[in-house]
Amino acid sequence: MKTTKYIFVTGGVTSSLGKGIISASLAKLLQARGYSVTIQKFDPYINVDPGTLNPYEHGECFVTEDGAETDLDLGHYERFLNVPTSQANNVTTGRIYQSVINKERKGDYLGKTVQIIPHITDEIKRRMKLLGKTGDFDVVITEIGGTIGDIESLPYIETVRQIKWELGSDALVIHLTLVPFLAASGELKTKPTQHSVKMMLENGVQPDVLVLRTEHPLNNDIKKKVALFCNVSVSSVIESIDVPTIYEVPLKMREEKLDVTVLEKLNLPLKNEPALKPWTDFLDTLKQPENEVNIALVGKYVELHDAYKSIAESLLHAGVSNKSKVNIKWIHSEPLTDDNIAQELVGMSGILVAPGFGHRGIDGKLLAVKYARENNIPFLGICLGMQCAVIEYARNVLHLKDAHSSEMSRRTPYPVIDLMEEQKEIFDMGGTMRLGSYPCGIIKGSNAFDAYQSETTNERHRHRYEFNNKFLKDFENAGMKGTGINPDTDLVEIVEIPKHKWFVGVQFHPEYKSTVLNPHPIFVGFIKAALGK
Numbered sequence: 001m002k003t004t005k006y007i008f009v010t011g012g013v014t015s016s017l018g019k020g021i022i023s024a025s026l027a028k029l030l031q032a033r034g035y036s037v038t039i040q041k042f043d044p045y046i047n048v049d050p051g052t053l054n055p056y057e058h059g060e061c062f063v064t065e066d067g068a069e070t071d072l073d074l075g076h077y078e079r080f081l082n083v084p085t086s087q088a089n090n091v092t093t094g095r096i097y098q099s100v101i102n103k104e105r106k107g108d109y110l111g112k113t114v115q116i117i118p119h120i121t122d123e124i125k126r127r128m129k130l131l132g133k134t135g136d137f138d139v140v141i142t143e144i145g146g147t148i149g150d151i152e153s154l155p156y157i158e159t160v161r162q163i164k165w166e167l168g169s170d171a172l173v174i175h176l177t178l179v180p181f182l183a184a185s186g187e188l189k190t191k192p193t194q195h196s197v198k199m200m201l202e203n204g205v206q207p208d209v210l211v212l213r214t215e216h217p218l219n220n221d222i223k224k225k226v227a228l229f230c231n232v233s234v235s236s237v238i239e240s241i242d243v244p245t246i247y248e249v250p251l252k253m254r255e256e257k258l259d260v261t262v263l264e265k266l267n268l269p270l271k272n273e274p275a276l277k278p279w280t281d282f283l284d285t286l287k288q289p290e291n292e293v294n295i296a297l298v299g300k301y302v303e304l305h306d307a308y309k310s311i312a313e314s315l316l317h318a319g320v321s322n323k324s325k326v327n328i329k330w331i332h333s334e335p336l337t338d339d340n341i342a343q344e345l346v347g348m349s350g351i352l353v354a355p356g357f358g359h360r361g362i363d364g365k366l367l368a369v370k371y372a373r374e375n376n377i378p379f380l381g382i383c384l385g386m387q388c389a390v391i392e393y394a395r396n397v398l399h400l401k402d403a404h405s406s407e408m409s410r411r412t413p414y415p416v417i418d419l420m421e422e423q424k425e426i427f428d429m430g431g432t433m434r435l436g437s438y439p440c441g442i443i444k445g446s447n448a449f450d451a452y453q454s455e456t457t458n459e460r461h462r463h464r465y466e467f468n469n470k471f472l473k474d475f476e477n478a479g480m481k482g483t484g485i486n487p488d489t490d491l492v493e494i495v496e497i498p499k500h501k502w503f504v505g506v507q508f509h510p511e512y513k514s515t516v517l518n519p520h521p522i523f524v525g526f527i528k529a530a531l532g533k
Ligand code: GLN
Pocket: 354, 355, 356, 357, 358, 382, 383, 384, 385, 407, 462, 463, 464, 465, 466
């Protein structure tokens, strides 16, 4: 069995420096050299998972094949590495405490006082090594959420200290900081980095590599200064300069030799030069598109683009696959009315109605669907977006007055979207939706079949409500077809209007499976239709 090497990525100075992207970029480079790598994220908050969080808190909730509701960084990991993650790849403080407390209740600690050290840190350690123990990975990269100095992160940093002590050169710490530019004096400042490393040292952890986020290039003197103050060699001070797209970061990290430095420190051979041709081909097309296309993204969290991270990235991937740049117009559904809808959607070549929960903004979403349907504009509805397409069709084509989803209206006379049978006895909110991958059969001749070129697929889900099959016949007679059906349960997974140019609603979330190297067929088909191809 292989000896797994562990890399920890911590952050200092401020949040939002892009630890997730640096982790994913390093993983990409190691993978491109022939190593098998996975990335996991440890989040210091007390929610057991981010499934119950409002998207305004931490952005989108990403869903894995095995149905874990996770941090959006796992989406980056998958999009960069093209390898699925799982429940084990995202752990929160809440989950750690939950297991320790469950063990305590069972009496597993045999009368001992249960403490942060060693019991919480042991549980963190066990989970940090879980994927390494499978034998599937040469390298496990662990991103620690939060910023050094946060009270919440302390047990994680302490565990990293212990693991480094135990594993020696089989473990390594990369610390990401910010080098701010003071415009008034025209200087780049290293003091915040020095302080941040001092704080790591106070906790007993000497970072092995420093990645410095900066808006301006760092000269060698700055690197030398940081090296001197922070006990690292100059070659271990890596510049991470702002770039126009996150997909360029692996190439920047390669220029800075982050992969070489890391492999040398871990005593691993460099193997081949990173094989990045497909990646650079993707970037070339991204930078020099032949066409442009305007897509409206209609949702209720659009002020925070991170709430729709995977959708935005999937549109970009699908754009590149169609050699086109996708311009997203972010449209808030709440203020949409009959009077302003045309003005908001004019010039859009495609309309996407986003997933979501609850009543807020629903009327605007229904108006957007209607506009797309009546004006023959390519339409993609995802999860709640698909449910809106069904409700709109029920009301305006089948003339079922006040048809609705029973999520929004318990008393609707026509619950065309209704609570799934298996959901009826569930009262806990966390981790109880229909989650993860389920099969879907696709009907030949549909837009979906055209996109997938296959009669079956598997897609990831996150919902409680479903198309109400009691109404399926009526919909089909009126021109909306179920073109994707779960073979085991008969749940409608895809609806389409065959008479329309391209009108597809999907109950699942295709955005969770789109990667740089495998753009999702549904998004590719949508953009193709929007381009009028
Ligand atoms: N609120 C809807 C449901 O639970 C849709 C969920 C979603 O869009 N992810 O079924």
